[in-house]
Amino acid sequence: MTELLQKIHQLNIADIAAPLGFHGDGQHVGLKHKSKDLGWIYSETPAAVAGVFTTNQVQAAPVQLNKATIKNGKLQAIIVNAGNANAVTGNIGLEHAKIMQATTAKVLNIDASLVGVASTGIIGQILPIDKVVAGIHQLNIDGDTNGFAHAIMTTDTQEKSITIQSNIGGHLVTMSGVAKGSGMIHPNMATMLGFITTDVSVTSDLLQQALSDDVETSFNQITIDGDTSTNDMVLVMANGLAGNATITTTSADYDHFKAMLHTVTTALAIDIASDGEGATKLLSVTVNNGHSELDARMVAKKVVGSSLVKTAMFGKDPNWGRIIAAIGASDVTINPNIIDIALNDIPVMTAGAPVEFNQEMMSKSLEQKNIAIAINLHNGAAHGQAWGSDLTYEYVKINALYTT
């Protein structure tokens, strides 16, 4: 993968409409107090589509609708609102999601079966559908594409987007992604929305396979607070306008495409972790020499999800005892007596025993925004990573006051 990643070039300006044939807009239509709250993505031609969705048994109306919609393998537009999740809203919620879909299709003059729908915001309140419908009529095909990334934000403090390019089979392929966090983020697609556009030509089956594989090491390896949401989804649209020979098998081109996808998903996932609600730190946990990749990922995620590790990092406190306790509490069989732990490259535990370290150097190191927790399980050769944020006063404040 490393060699392929070197062939990928990140553009200075991220734009969801950068791949050939894509357009977008994002506007304020009155669902939120002031900020942008409705946006769309449109492709000039129907695109191959792949999607992954929340594993929560309580699934918001747009999640239910999209699962059905993308079965045909094609999508041409995605309409997204913030400010209201349209979740736990009963039959009327599903009707509203269908109205969003139909209205978008009508305005864009495409078939409703080619329109994806996403919502994010508060759960359990009826969507003000009149505002949404009026808003859809207000959107432009060649609109504020940067506004799209803003229109899907909730408690995010910054937009999350990336555009990359690479050359697949002699053809320049562009891929863009936007995402929103930033609370209720834990295993398996949790309050996050991610939308990826690309002009690569690939079958929808392979696109789905690539996405399903990829999220295991990207979006599903971030956690903010251990809560999983009702609304999460990642949708990828690949419209084929780059003109490459369609990727139909797990070939070299497929691997190249997967490297591009991984670049986008990982960048967005890390952005989400870094912008976790109230975060002052990005925690990156790397587990080496695990028995299997799944083991390594599970340990990494357990550590990054520990409230005690998260509060310690907020306090710039090298309390590594909480890290080994979190490792021991994971569902992975470990031998605590052979494990090494380092914080920002400073060893704190070796072979299960405390290591003396320079307190001053450590304190200075933990002042940084980026905290690297490295764990060596000495139990195999597999590698895994996970990302998260610290647990802060601000997280509590944001979540104590969300509806009131």
Add this chain to the structure above:
Amino acid sequence: MTELLQKIHQLNIADIAAPLGFHGDGQHVGLKHKSKDLGWIYSETPAAVAGVFTTNQVQAAPVQLNKATIKNGKLQAIIVNAGNANAVTGNIGLEHAKIMQATTAKVLNIDASLVGVASTGIIGQILPIDKVVAGIHQLNIDGDTNGFAHAIMTTDTQEKSITIQSNIGGHLVTMSGVAKGSGMIHPNMATMLGFITTDVSVTSDLLQQALSDDVETSFNQITIDGDTSTNDMVLVMANGLAGNATITTTSADYDHFKAMLHTVTTALAIDIASDGEGATKLLSVTVNNGHSELDARMVAKKVVGSSLVKTAMFGKDPNWGRIIAAIGASDVTINPNIIDIALNDIPVMTAGAPVEFNQEMMSKSLEQKNIAIAINLHNGAAHGQAWGSDLTYEYVKINALYTT
């Protein structure tokens, strides 16, 4: 069980040495800055013993030692220190735990195999064994029994203890319990210590069976922050001095004894939840009409463990969408469309749909310290409960600054 519970009388004064033949002490010996930090419990005769221990794979030295010690089914004394967990301290840690055991045995003139050892406090620092040994020599047999409950506290803001009595087979039986919390408390014995003394006569096998069954609905149903500790344990000593016919089978007397045990464990568990680090609320989640008791307990625990539910309750915010989202994220199969939820007896969701409620009445209700979350799964007849605390600024503060 209800009928039996009515036969149990709680004393106004709790005392770990209240059961016949028990003694105790708790003193400050210099492991903590000022407060009591070493205590013991002593029985005049060897008592039947039962224990449950942390499921964390990283197990503190005293946990390792006790597991071996109680295999003989008898215990006559327990020595406990706070201020240092003696965890992740390597071979020297196990040596130190054995020195605590041997010193206690010598001072009390009993066999070392009859002494249990427990430690709580910071992980990964070598126990100052000289202070502990000197401290053990300082303890008295008829000492400050109330001091014992204080000597095992860490970030607890109040002691947790209870004494009850009942009449089993014509004999007055007394049972006392003390416990400490209050962070790192989640599934399966997590940073909590619990010690229960009773003068009932029961075989150690049945005592173990009763305890193992009981913790599933008491101590294992509390969660503070989802982290599990390296040190947790509950030990029960039953010295038989009440003079009842020894309970040797699962008889009516056994059920009566189990009701007593459940009264003590549940009271201590709720005390721990109520005194969770930084807590301003006690959250009690009751799940009715689950498919099985395990299902009902799992749902209750998932809800009480959700950071978003916990922050909402801190904010006195009836954000029930987070409750249904937590239910949906549990490993229990549920049908969101038939579930009812009430907050402090005020319905907020019925059959999966929002219910209008009086906002003013709700706001007033959520001002209370005790918050009752009632969930009806309409999926069977089983019942389960779980207890926890809200997530507050103070929790973050306490845990950001624990070692520094």
